Amino acid sequence: MSKVVILRCKEYDLDKIYPKIKWAINELGGIESIIPKSKKVLLKPNLVVGTDKKNAATTHPVVFEAVLKLMKENDYDVFYGDSPGIGNPTKVAAKCGIKEVADKYNTPIGDFASGKTVELEGHATNSLEIANAVFEADAIINLPKMKSHALQRITGAVKNPFGTVVGFNKAKMHARFQNAYNFAEMLIDLDLYLKIDLHILDGIIAMEGNGPRNGTPTPMNTIIISKDPVALDAVFCKMIDLDPTRLPTMTYGQEYGLGSYEDIEIIGEEINSFINKEFDIPRDKVKHTEKTPFGLLNKHVLRKPYIKEIDCKKCGICVDVCPLDDKALTFNNDDKSVPPVYDYSKCIRCYCCQEMCPYSAIQTKTPFIGKVIYGLKLLK
Ligand code: SF4
Ligand code: SF4
Structure with missing residues (x-):
């Protein structure tokens, strides 16, 4: 059974968020049981583009700070980063307000500007080009943003690690995996390869509508935490009244052993009080985006x-x-x-x-x- 912790957080206030995240991680067994002290840890926020935090396209710096503070207080060797769809990773981190927080805690950025190709036995692919930062890390904490997404319907814990693929290679992956289903399989291959230790989703102000960059910020008042990215995204789906079985990231995620959208134990707040049936997102099944028989x-x-x-x-x-x-x-x-x-x-x-x-x-x-x-x- 996958444990998912739901926190109620109504504002980006470090003094309020930090103790809640600390409590949630303790409910999951404590940070040292999840990531041994000796490990070098990569914090991976969503930095899709350089944009102001108020646009809700990127992980909010206060959520990033709460996790960074917790790791530093526990004496972990931490660095951070993400490869944006466009632009220099350091400049994008600065525009999103993440670099300022990292600098405050003397935390360096990893190399997300270049990478290397890894061989793997995946369901959709046997090779992926991944940023060098991943190979410097012994452990990864995924810090996704709660957002709508045109191709996969949502971007959360399963999709966010796609930022470990370097720069324009991400776009090239779309040319390789030309429909939503084999693209989702590739995402699962990537996640299985990365073996991410912990997922902390920023849903205090989420993005609905024309996401994942140009949608509308909307309060969902939550942070969701789990070691299972499929279970976490399934809870995200339920909060926006979206059937998780309509998403190939969920069905392949469970089928290929990344996690479970069915077997979930919720800890913390009760989910029903978060459900937003008006969240602007298509609720039908994700379509095959390849050619049709027509x-x-x-x-x-x-x-x-x-x-x-x-x-x-x-x-x-x-x-x-x-x-x-x-x-x-x-x-x-x-x-x-x-x-x-x-x-x-x-x-x-x-x-x-x-x-x-x-x-x-x-x-x-x-x-x-x-x-x-x-x-x-x-x-x-
Ligand atoms: S293939 Fe179509 S959807 Fe994709 S970037 Fe080109 S024009 Fe846009
Ligand atoms: S639609 Fe217009 S504004 Fe948007 S990226 Fe294309 S050229 Fe630029």
Whole structure:
């Protein structure tokens, strides 16, 4: 049975959060039973982009500080870091307010700018390129943010370790694993390889809607802690009234032995008082984002990204991050005075463009024909 601790935390106040996290870890057996004292520990927040903490796209510095303070007080050798989707890891950590906290505790950043390829016997892949920082660490504490996600529906404990894949390699992984299901299998392969020791999710202010970068901050008033990332994300799902069996990260996570979405013991606060049925997220089953049997109709069936032209600043970041060699999103005739345009027959629906647009100009929607086909259950 996987233990999951639910804490009620209504504000980013270190004096209130720190003792609660300490109590929760003691409920899980105490920090030294989870990570032996001699281990060098990597703290892995979500630093998807350099953005202000108020946007709720990244792990809040106060949650990071509470965990760092606890580790330092217990004399652990700690470092931190994450590889953002775009930008220099140190500069991004500074913009998110994490570096300032780390500096206060004389905590260095790890090497997330370069990495090496590891061989593994995975379900989706037999190789992954992982940041050097991972190989410096004896143990990892995962510090995800509670957010919606266009491809996997949520990003929490199972998805956050994807930040150990270096920089643009993350986008390239979407070209390798072109649908939500084999991408989820790859995430499970990665998590099984990393063997993360502890997961502490920041859900005090979560992100709903157009996540994981451009969604809407919304209070969920919680921190969730577990040694089992699948169980933790299952509790996150229940809080937002989302059936965990609709997510391939949950079903593969349980099937491949990463954790359990069924066999959970909740400690701490009672879950029902956190349930937010209005949390803005699709609650249907995650769709296969590969081609459908409908051939030429594909582009009218699959949920697609689109640009709200009025918000587009023509910066071209979406074009740069499209992982396909033959880009599915380009400036027509290289004309950067108008927004780029999609070629939906090429697009693999990885949503990297939606994730990385700095101006929230890209959203996603299922076309009308797709809604009919899915509504009639002609496709799962
Ligand atoms: S990233 Fe966003 S703002 Fe920049 S060109 Fe693309 S849609 Fe426009
Ligand atoms: S256009 Fe966007 S969703 Fe389509 S393949 Fe490129 S980055 Fe992915």
